[in-house]
Amino acid sequence: MNIVQKTLMRVPEVTLLFWIIKVLSTTVGETGADYLAFDLGFGMPSVTIAMSIIMSILLILQFTQFKRYVPANYWSIVVLMSILGTLITDILVDIMGVSLVHLSIIFTIMMLAGFYVWYQSEKTLSIHSIDTGKREAYYWLVILLAFSLGTGVGDLISEHFAMGYDAALILFSGLIASIALAYYIFKIDAVLAFWLAYVLTRPLGASLGDFLIQPVDQGGIGLDMLIVNLVFLTCILSMVTHLTIQHNKIQTVLSD
Numbered sequence: 001m002n003i004v005q006k007t008l009m010r011v012p013e014v015t016l017l018f019w020i021i022k023v024l025s026t027t028v029g030e031t032g033a034d035y036l037a038f039d040l041g042f043g044m045p046s047v048t049i050a051m052s053i054i055m056s057i058l059l060i061l062q063f064t065q066f067k068r069y070v071p072a073n074y075w076s077i078v079v080l081m082s083i084l085g086t087l088i089t090d091i092l093v094d095i096m097g098v099s100l101v102h103l104s105i106i107f108t109i110m111m112l113a114g115f116y117v118w119y120q121s122e123k124t125l126s127i128h129s130i131d132t133g134k135r136e137a138y139y140w141l142v143i144l145l146a147f148s149l150g151t152g153v154g155d156l157i158s159e160h161f162a163m164g165y166d167a168a169l170i171l172f173s174g175l176i177a178s179i180a181l182a183y184y185i186f187k188i189d190a191v192l193a194f195w196l197a198y199v200l201t202r203p204l205g206a207s208l209g210d211f212l213i214q215p216v217d218q219g220g221i222g223l224d225m226l227i228v229n230l231v232f233l234t235c236i237l238s239m240v241t242h243l244t245i246q247h248n249k250i251q252t253v254l255s256d
Helices: 003-008 016-039 044-066 071-095 100-122 133-160 165-184 190-213 225-255
Strands: none
Touching: 016 044, 016 071, 016 133, 016 190, 016 225, 044 071, 044 133, 071 100, 071 133, 071 190, 071 225, 100 133, 133 165, 133 190, 165 190, 190 225
């Protein structure tokens, strides 16, 4: 992809830094949702409404003003969508009584349906083709469904099937490593490999978040939730700042 094509994209280039920020964001989605809803006492419905409003504002800016990849806006949406995905799942399970098994099946079907509609409309699911508002809309819809699904699957494996957070963390890490191996060694389809890894990073992040903050007697290591959120958010901010500086340099080169 040349420098001009990169500036037309509405999503970031897939690099190692992309995956690192993605995992950190999904972890914050798990721990941040719990901190806001329970530790600060705002409750899941109120936090869900607040996150939805803020995320909607950022999405409106993205579709009406930016219409391109802006690192700070993009990753802010990812973090908020990760928190929202966690809250949606928790509300359905904890308040509405939907089982984790049924929830995982429902969100899997919905996500696959989203991919199907996207492909039927655009004839591609490649992240490198997201250069229009319509394609970006499909992208964000699928990601929200993937985040909600990932939260449910992470809880299903670690809690419902009682594997524990550490075992779930190892499981999802192993699956992602297997996908990377299949892509680099066996040359499986790049688009398929990307989306498989992308979906799995959500339960990976959720399992990591739970492993870090849950008490020792419940299978975690009992770290302070506020500290975990602050450390992860600081890391995300630092890396997004780096990406913004790089992005601005590219824009400067093009303007010259």
